[in-house]
Amino acid sequence: MTTDPAGRPLDAVGSIKLKIGLLVGLSVVAAALVAEIGNRAGAPLWMTLPVTVAAALGVTQALARGMTAPLREMTAAAARMATGDYSLRVTDTSADEVGRLARAFNTMAVDLATADHQRRRLVATVSHELRTPLTAQRALLENLVDGVVRPDDVALASALAQAERLSDLVGDLLDITRVDGTADLDLAPVRVSDLVAGAVAEARLARDVRYVTQVRPEDLTVTGDAGRLAQVVANLLDNAARHSPAGATVTVLASADGPERWSLEVRDEGPGIADGDEERIFRFGAAAGDGGGGTGLGLAIASWVCELHGGSIAVVPPAPGSTGARVRAVLPRRPGRVAGPTSPPVAHAPGATHPTPEERPMSTEHAVPALPPAAAATNRPPSAVDGVLREIWPESGPATATTPFLASLAVGALGAVVLPERNLGLGALVVLLLGGAVILLVSPRRTRPWTVLSAALAVGLGSFVVLRAAEWLAVLSLLVVALLVTTALTDARRLTAVLAGALAWPLSGLRGLPLLSRTASALSRHRMLWPVLRTAAVSLVALVVFGGLFASGDAIFGSWVSPLVPDLAWDSIILRAFVLVLVGGVVLAGAYLSLNPPRVETLAPPAPRPVRAWEWLVPVGLVVAVFAVFVVAQASAMWGGHDYVRRVTGMSYADYVHQGFGQLTVATTLTLLTVALTVRRAPRTTPRDRLLLRVVLGLLLTLTLVVVASALFRMSVYQDAFGFTVLRVLVDAFELWLGLVVVLVMVAGIRWSGWWLPRAALVSAAVFLLVVGAVNPEAWVARQNIERFETTGKVDVDYLASLGPDATPVVLEGLPAGLAACVVERQSPPDADDPLSWNLGRTRAAEALEAAPADARCP
Structure with a gap:
């Protein structure tokens, strides 16, 4: 439960307010320094910002480690105390108010453990001490009822003696509680033969065994507490009789052992005591559950009484050729007047201030077993963010994650090199695939069909990093890949869950800090860490030294290795460090999300209050009417033709269709939102309610499909008039996808089940993007513009020059050499790719440029 004080740098600060001030100040300084270093190294803002935040969080985690740990440990310890386990202690090395509270908590825990320890011992003692006389009295009464014993003065006197013993025991126990845990011995001369004879007489009533007694000398008299010594003899006889077969003999030997001590030995003919149990049987509860009918407390109480008298008790090995157990108590003949605890003393480890878990349970009915390692891992102290995310994001994953941590660090290092x-190319694809493999392989959901489908779509979209030179396509593909991955890892199904899962990946960087801290601590104590680091460092030095010598000494060797050796200038080193932190952090956050996904399905807006039918029907009906009027207007424009449009609007047909395309796309999106809100608020309790909802919303969605068709028609006419662009093609694809989503919503309404709708929309979006990427959009747009040039003789050279390398082969092949040269001259010269940045689009562009006529000039 406690943490390493070496990892708590602010423990010496005596004020929690000063600690918080230092924490905030140093975190701000660290963030400012990292941001300035990244800026001077030329790192872009989108890379500097997350690394700066990570640096600030890292400093906060390092400095705050231990500030709130005692509070979390106290929470966990208090929960364990509620179950009766008082063994946990909290770290109390801090000098501030939290440290003082922790020390007070530990003191309270020790007091509670001691009180609980004494309570259990007292209950056990009461149970055992009352059992023996009650058993004897019950046997006597049964004999009286059965007629075996006559109700004469002797029998009644025996019953009275047992009742008096019970009364004396209760009085002793009350005296014990009054003196708060101490028991005084009532020392007086005791004749040992009478002591043994009385105990044997009581024992004969309860067990079917034969007792043989021998006292040497017969008049042996000692000083002691007669009642306590009777407990010792009675408990030893009871233990021996319980473990002996019926009709066996139990032997009691009492003898003087020199002038100062005397001994009492009890032998039985049972199975004996197993090797290794000689010490254990004198502990409370050691013999419970052995099938002999005892409580397992007799020998422990006998040991306690012997210690009260200043003596001891132990198991003696049986004589050669004999069986059974031999228990011998050695006591002083004249003990001093001593006082002892009401329970047998427990030996504590040196320096211990509280009972160990093994010492706590003294009664099997109340024992609280120590947690196994697996349970201890799941019951670790809650992290600092648990208070906010406990319900939807409990930390139920592993206690440490060494393999994902090292794998993420390796992927980050590879990304820093590559x-x-x-340019984006083969190396980027390798980093993406390795990072995705790390995230996927640690997920418990990796074999589910949805995860497999998402992984396949993600690989297809990620391949555009190599297949296409358009960076915007790679960025768009990676965004969809991230949404697919988070949906698979969190098992999100509803729309709110899908959106929450997308936010969970960046939030995992914060949520996973406790796991990262535990993993780093465990890794730092691993015996193989430093040998591995030393080996890696020596290997790297050897590689640099000998590789540099051979590269500088042989030009061919140098040409081979130069593409693989990164630039080691300071700016480059800093930039690579930023990349390492960014890439490794993204993979590590994804691995945490995979190991410990949040319960995003529990996130849902509150249940709405259903409205009356007219409350939703009136506004939705107005929307339907507006859509219907718009459809009529579109039909009049199509039937009236260009002359009608010019006469009514004063615009050409091309300007007319261009005017409202964006508004139609927004209207389609708002229609889907309107349908979702209506389904959520409209009553659906009766068949009439559901029929009305289906008819009205079905009509609205049908009119929406007409709007989608109108928008696509408008864009087609506009492109025929003014040419194609990548943006217009993407908007066409987005509008077409919205139309597909409308169809899916209609299917969900017909089936009256839409749980599958968010995932279906996500898969269709990924498939649409795969189709767009497979078509090679920049090359396709260039081809359409060239075909338009062949028809009209018009071409926008500047726009073709703005397209990337994917369009270069089409331009050089389709345009006349002069115009193609105009386009190529306006383009930025392509960068030379090494094997790690190889890209199919840039490679084809380079090959087309090499094959182009060298003497072509732009007119």
Whole structure:
């Protein structure tokens, strides 16, 4: 439960307010320094910002480690105390108010453990002490009822003696509680033969065994507490009789052991005591559950009484050739007047201030077993963010994650070597695939069909990093990949869950800080860490030294290794460090999300209050009417033709269709939102309610499909008039996808089940993007513009020059050499790719440029 004081740098600060001030100040300074270093190294803002936040969080975690740990430990310890386990202690090394509270908590825990320990011992003692006389009295009464014993003066006197013993025991127990845990011995001369004879007489009533007694000398008299010594003899006889077969003999030997001590030995003919149990049987509860009918407390109480008298008790090995157990108590003949605890003393480890878990349970009915390692891992102290995210994001994953941490660090290091100062290409794809493999392989949901489908779509979209040179396509594909991955890892199904899952990936960087801290601490104590680091450092030095010598000494060798050796200038090193933190952090956050996904399905807006039918029907009906009027207007424009449009609007047909395309796309999106809100608020309790909802919303969605068709028609006419662009093609694809979503919503309404709708929309979006990427949009747009040039003789050279390398082969092949040269001259010269930045689009562009006529000039 406690943490390493070495990892708590602010423990020496005596004020929690000063600690918080230092924490905030140093975190701000660290963030400012990292941001300035990144800026001077030329790192872009989108890379500097997350690394700066990570640096600030890292400093906060390092400094705050231990500030709130005692509070979390106290929460966990208090929960364990509620179950009766008082063994946990909290770290109390801090000098501030929290440390003082922790020390007070530990003191309270020790007091509670001691009180609980004494309570259990007292209950056990009461149970055992009352059992023996009650058993004897019950046997006597049964004999009286059965007629075995006559109700004469002797029998009644025996019953009275047992009742008096019970009364004396209750009085002793009350005296014990009054003196708060101490028991005084009532020392007086005791004749040992009478002591043994009385105990044997009581024992004969309860067990079918034969007792043989021998006292040497017969008049042996000692000083002691007669009642306590009777407990010792009675408990030893009871234990021996319980473990002996019927009709066996139990032997009691009492003898003087020199002038100062005397001994009492009890032998039986049972199975004996197993090797290794000689010490254990004198502990409370050691013999419980052995099938002999005892409570397992007799020998423990006998040991306690012997210690009260200043003596001891132990198991003696049986004589050669004999069986059974031999228990011998050695006591002083004249003990001093001593006082002892009401329970047998428990030996504590040196320096211990509280009972160990093994010492706590003294009664099997109340024992609280120590948690196994697996349970201890799941019951670790809650992290600082648990108070906010406990319900939807409990920390139920592993206690440490060494393998995902090292794998993420390796992927980050690979990204730092491969990505900086290179175009997106083969190296970026390798980093993406390895990072995705790390995230996927640690997920418990990796074999589910949805996860497999998402992984396949993600690989297809990620391949555009190599297949296409358009960076916007790679960025758009990676955004969809991230949404697919988070949906698979969190098992999100509803729309709110899908959106929450997308936010969970960046939030995992914060939520996973406790796991990262525990993993780093565990890793730092691993015996193989430093040998591995030393080996890696020596290997790297050897590689740099010998590789540099051979590269500088042989030009061919140098040409081979130069593409693989990164630039080691300071700016480059800093930039690569930023890339390492960013890539490794993204993979590590994804791995945490995979190991410990939030319960995003529990996130849902509050249940709405259903409205009356007219409350939703009136506004939705007005929307339907507006859509219907718009459809009529579109039909009049199509039937009236260009002359009608010019006469009514004063615009050409091309200007007319261009005017409202964006508004139609927004209207389609708002229609889907309107349908969702209506389904949520409209009553659906009766068949009439559901029929009305289906008819009205079905009509609205049908008119929406007409709007989608109108928008696509408008864009087609506009492109025929003014040419194609990548943006217009993407908007066409988005509008077409919205139309597909409208159809899916209609299917959900017909089936009256829409749980599958968010995932279906996400898969269709990924498929649409796959189709767009497979078509090679920039090359397709260039081809359409060239075909338009062949028909009209018009071409926008500047726009073709703005397209990337994917369009270069089409331009060089389709345009006349002069116009193609105009386009190529306006383009930025392509960068030379090494094997790690190889890209199919840029490679084809380079090959087309090499094959182009060298003497072509722009007119």
